[in-house]
């Protein structure tokens with residue numbers, strides 16, 4: 439058994455109740471086999487043993503009082519995974535499915551993603567099993583204040599800088615920032631995704647979706663295809679999905695689907711984004727309302743099954759939302775590219791099928807890195823006490839995404855895996871972190 443396989447078996451035995459973390463680690467470690475064979479220094483320095491163990495896990499009680507005066511208790515997490523190349527950086531997920539294994543998978547992915555951006559940010563992630571859906575603003579504020587009352591002891595502008603993720607948007611970041619300032623008495627860039635009046639960056643809201651399209655556009659271009667004129671299926675209807683739809687449409691593509699946790703819409707004439715923004719960003723409603731705006735569109739209850747014919751598929755909702763059966767449908771329908779806007783939306787089996795069928799496949803840690811990259815640009819602006827224009831930030835974002843594509847393409851080629859961007863992303867993200875860990879000694 440190879441050293442890498444042995445480490446993977448040990449990891450599985452050590453973390454038996456964390457399937458998402460094991461899934462993410464399996465993909466990364468398997469990709470790294472050729473790197474470990476060619477570079478004995480990584481094994482000698484026990485890099486795999488160290489990089490798969492978080493530097494710190496913080497798990498805490500989050501008590502708050504609901505609108506009926508009843509005490510509620512949630513569980514909070516922050517996994518500070520790796521600080522070799524910069525302060526921990528990564529979002530906070532608020533969703534009932536959150537547990538330690540989910541946050542560890544997200545934090546682990548974040549190490550390599552953040553490295554790929556070329557910016558000085560380490561990997562971390564956090565969140566809670568709190569569900570903001572159906573809660574009043576007052577209840578969301580009560581939760582966020584309680585959550586930050588503990589979290590504020592462990593973060594800081596040069597230590598760990600959280601941000602949004604599923605369930606954490608501008609409203610939640612605002613409440614958390616207010617509480618941090620109140621307790622710590624410092625005004626600093628401790629969170630990203632802040633409001634524009636109080637330290638936020640222009641284009642951060644759009645960044646993950648826009649970045650996904652910049653990378654997809656480059657990947658298609660380098661493989662003789664064009665986003666202009668393509669039919670695109672997108673899943674999700676949150677921050678990433680909305681701005682991916684916006685940029686895809688701007689680039690001349692037609693987006694025909696979106697989904698949320700209760701159902702999905704198919705609009706053959708192209709998604710009406712104003713309607714979606716109204717439903718999701720203003721009303722915080724369900725996609726079932728879409729038909730009120732577009733009577734000719736179809737609404738289907740349940741999970742989106744990727745059955746709509748498309749050229750390009752962009753899963754932008756959540757982990758493991760694109761399974762083997764979905765992949766078979768995409769392949770049968772002539773789809774030629776999949777790029778992940780969400781974190782790990784494609785199961786390992788589905789990824790294998792997609793790659794074996796010869797479709798282009800851009801993994802999330804590369805394709806959705808535009809969000810965290812722009813967060814790092816927000817941190818730079820906060821440090822400088824300056825604000826850049828939308829055009830400046832957007833131009834930097836585009837440049838970062840194009841560079842990421844070429845770096846992962848080159849890393850894949852270097853190790854004999856041309857066109858395998860999963861392997862390329864894992865290797866390109868890993869080398870910088872691993873070399874920094876070696877330079878910093880055993881820690």
Ligand SMILES: NC(=O)C1=CN([C@@H]2O[C@H](COP(=O)(O)OP(=O)(O)OC[C@H]3O[C@@H](n4cnc5c(N)ncnc54)[C@H](O)[C@@H]3O)[C@@H](O)[C@H]2O)C=CC1
Pocket residue numbers: 602603604605606646674675676677678679697698699700754755756757759779780781806807809810
């Ligand atoms: N917001 C950001 O900047 C970044 C987000 N991501 C990832 O993108 C994905 C989406 O995040 P956001 O758009 O920010 O979140 P969001 O909270 O704005 O939207 C999430 C969307 O996914 C849908 N969803 C959630 N669980 C689902 C389920 N079980 N089945 C079907 N749909 C489901 C929700 O209904 C919603 O439409 C997540 O995987 C997140 O980790 C990745 C990089 C950066």
Ligand SMILES: O=C(O)CCC(=O)C(=O)O
Pocket residue numbers: 527528529530551599600601602603630781806807809810811813
């Ligand atoms: O902007 C950030 O720091 C959060 C980004 C994030 O959570 C992600 O890339 O999945």
